[in-house]
Amino acid sequence: MYEGVVQDLIDELGRLPGVGPKSAQRIAFHLLQSDAADVKRLADALTEVKAKVRFCEICGNVAEGEQCRICLDARRDGSAICVVEEPKDVVAIERTREFRGRYHVLGGAISPIDGVGPDDLRIKELMTRLASGEVTEIIIATDPNLEGEATASYLARLLGPMGLKVSRLASGLPVGGDLEYADEVTLGRAFEGRRLLDV
Amino acid sequence: MPLYRDQAIVLRTQKLGEADRIVTLFTRSLGKVRVVGKGVRRTKSRFGARLEPGMMVDVQCYEGRNLDTVTQAETLAPYGDAIARDYTAYTAASAMLETCDRLTEEREPALQQYLLLAGALRSLAERSHDPALVLDAYLLRALAIAGWAPSFHDCARCGAEGPHRAFNLASGGSVCPMCRPPGSAAPAPETLELLAALLAGDWVVADGSDPRHRREGSGLTSAYLQWHLERGIRSLRLVDRETRVDTRRSDSPAVELGGHADRPSTTPVAPAQTGHRA
Ligand SMILES: [Zn+2]
Ligand SMILES: [Zn+2]
Numbered sequence: 347m348y349e350g351v352v353q354d355l356i357d358e359l360g361r362l363p364g365v366g367p368k369s370a371q372r373i374a375f376h377l378l379q380s381d382a383a384d385v386k387r388l389a390d391a392l393t394e395v396k397a398k399v400r401f402c403e404i405c406g407n408v409a410e411g412e413q414c415r416i417c418l419d420a421r422r423d424g425s426a427i428c429v430v431e432e433p434k435d436v437v438a439i440e441r442t443r444e445f446r447g448r449y450h451v452l453g454g455a456i457s458p459i460d461g462v463g464p465d466d467l468r469i470k471e472l473m474t475r476l477a478s479g480e481v482t483e484i485i486i487a488t489d490p491n492l493e494g495e496a497t498a499s500y501l502a503r504l505l506g507p508m509g510l511k512v513s514r515l516a517s518g519l520p521v522g523g524d525l526e527y528a529d530e531v532t533l534g535r536a537f538e539g540r541r542l543l544d545v
Numbered sequence: 546m547p548l549y550r551d552q553a554i555v556l557r558t559q560k561l562g563e564a565d566r567i568v569t570l571f572t573r574s575l576g577k578v579r580v581v582g583k584g585v586r587r588t589k590s591r592f593g594a595r596l597e598p599g600m601m602v603d604v605q606c607y608e609g610r611n612l613d614t615v616t617q618a619e620t621l622a623p624y625g626d627a628i629a630r631d632y633t634a635y636t637a638a639s640a641m642l643e644t645c646d647r648l649t650e651e652r653e654p655a656l657q658q659y660l661l662l663a664g665a666l667r668s669l670a671e672r673s674h675d676p677a678l679v680l681d682a683y684l685l686r687a688l689a690i691a692g693w694a695p696s697f698h699d700c701a702r703c704g705a706e707g708p709h710r711a712f713n714l715a716s717g718g719s720v721c722p723m724c725r726p727p728g729s730a731a732p733a734p735e736t737l738e739l740l741a742a743l744l745a746g747d748w749v750v751a752d753g754s755d756p757r758h759r760r761e762g763s764g765l766t767s768a769y770l771q772w773h774l775e776r777g778i779r780s781l782r783l784v785d786r787e788t789r790v791d792t793r794r795s796d797s798p799a800v801e802l803g804g805h806a807d808r809p810s811t812t813p814v815a816p817a818q819t820g821h822r823a
Contacts, residue, residue, distance in 0.1 A: 364563040458639035458780035459557055459598075490588070492597040495629035503632060520589045529593025531626045 352378070401433075404475070406451035406468050408433045416440075416448055423447040426483040429472065429501065431455050431494065439487060447483070450475065455493040456500055464500060476508065483511040490517045550605045551575055552621060554662055555598050556646045560586070568596050568615065569646060570604065571662065576653040577646070580606050580613045592618055599625025599638050599666055622663075627670035633785040634669045637680040640780040641665055644684060647774055648691050657690045677759060677786065678751050681766045682743040689744065693717070693773050697741035700724055708734060712765065714772045736761040760786075 348356065352374060360370035377385055401407070402414035409415070416422060416436070426447030430436055436449050452467040475481065486501055488494035498514050505512050517535035519528055528536070551572040558566045566582045582596045595602050595618040605617040628634045645662050649655050665683040669676055685695065696718035698707040705721040711729040713720045719737065720729060736758040742750035743762070754762075767781050 366562070456635075456783075458636055458783040459643050461779045461783075463783040492594070492599065492625050492629040492635075495626070496632060496635040499630055499632040499635065523589060527591050529591075529595050530620045531594035531623050534623075534626075 401451075405449050406433075406453060406471065407436050407449055421446075424480050426485065427472075427475065427481050428485045428487050430487045431489055431497075435487065435489075445485070447485075452488070452497070455488055455497045457493050467497075469501070469504070473504075476505075476510070481510065484513070486512065486514045490515070547608050548605065548616070549575070549608070550603070553578075553602055553604050554659070554666065555596055555600045555602065555625065556642045557598055558582070558585075558596065564590075566596065567612065571645060571649065571655075571659060572604075573656065573659050574654055576655050577649045577651050578606070578613060579651065580604075580615050581609075582615050594623070594626060595620050597625050598642055599628050601663060601666070622667065622670075624666040624670040628666070631672070631676070634672070634676045636780065636783055636785040637676040638666060638669055640680055640778060640784050641683050643778050643780045644687055644770065647776075647778065648687055655690075658687060661686055661690065674748060674752060675759070677763060677784070678743065678754075680784065681740075681759075681763055682746070682751070684766050684770050685740065685744045686746075688770060688773060691773075693769075695740075695744070695769055697737045697744065708737065710734075712737065714769055718769075730765070732761055732765060733758055736765065740765065 355377070356367075356370045356374045359365055359373050360367055362370075365373070377388075398410055399408050400410075400412070402409040402417055403412050404417045405414060407414040407416065409417075411418075423446045426445075427450050428439060428445055428447060429450045429452060430439065431452055431454055433451055436451065439445055439449075450468070450472050452469065452472075454462055454467055456462060456464060456467065484501075484505055486498045488497045488501075502512055502514070516539035517532060518539055519525065519532065519536050525533075551574055553570040553572040556569040556571050556577070558568050561567045561581065564584050564586045566585045568580050568582045568585075570578050570580055572578055582592060584590050585592045585596050592615070594600065596615065600620065601622040601624060603619045603621055604615055606613040607616050625638075628638045641662065645658060649658055661683065665679055668674060668679045673679075688694065694717075695701070696707075698709075698719060699705065700707065700709060700719060700721035700723075701713075701717035702720055702724035705723070707719050707721070709719045709721050709725075710731055711720045711722070711725040712718060712732050713726050713729040716724065716726060716729075720726070735755065739751060739754045739758050739762045742748075742754075763786075767778075770781075771777050
């Protein structure tokens, strides 16, 4: 145990996801030895992020105003919505530069064992967005684990009767890996989602 | 024994750190163990889907000071994957896995519970029966293995031969007119027949049952389960009843589930219209 404020800092850092007690201590001492200006920049960034950043009223992504950058961008295709679990998934898909539509952030996946049901996610908000008829395609990009799969099953059942084009991101083999290391479910999905080669 | 190998069903997973998970395994011979799956959340993890809830695997673990670590896992039956593709089955499976977690103790072998869960998951994965019936059959039999077998025919108190009209949770099921505590429920006789069939594994009777009696039976089953457990089963509230929604309004009398005097924390359930809501 350290004295007063140093221990307070270690305790606060230790509450962050993925930071254990040892890491918290290391970060705390790193900060103590850093320039005052560097630490101030970090402190300002922390304060500002809480003061300025909100969640987009349309899609639920992080936003600096009432709406996020993507919802405000008129060049994006308003007929397609990609449904994701978390704002960080928006960032991951944006990095691919494959998708030019807009997003909808659910805020998690359906997990009955954790008490999270459909009503705890932003599914009602998604249905509201579909009411105008502008959207014709939904791409479900929930996590490729069983909770994400079950959430996709729920959405597919809900969206099916609405006459939209509904697709789910393909699951497949990780690029750069060896086939023999793939588990049966991943390999099975890769078979299901196989594509024709141009010959 | 620093290294052990066993057959196991994944009951649940919880995030740990950046990319790891704590995986609750229900093993065939050791009982329930909590192990760390290192790097399982990375898309390139060699475990892939093997350590997801509802999967049956052949695992090898290394004993650690606090938690053991999975070193190898091979799929025996990918029930979880088949189940997640059907939302109704997924919610039923979630309630089964949570109940199993609650009824078992760490490192206490429970082979009967293991075999029961494996059979129920297979049934959901293969779409053999209405998922809600599979769930109720599982719950009743899991409770019976735990020593709380309800009676749906003879009087649970004095053994007088049934069938009896009254049903009382605290007494353990059907009760004769002599033993019947005030506030006992009076479910439809067909509902009690259905529950007896589910407990006995008589699927011909169960599959042929009326949706109205399935609904009433589910209400009684979940109330009976919650009665025996200290805390409620969270997943039960979220069990998807869509496949069995019946547009006819039930005309059976609201079931009273009285007799909670010595267990004030348990909330009675009104089963007929609301499904599982405890
Ligand atoms: Zn937005
Ligand atoms: Zn009696």
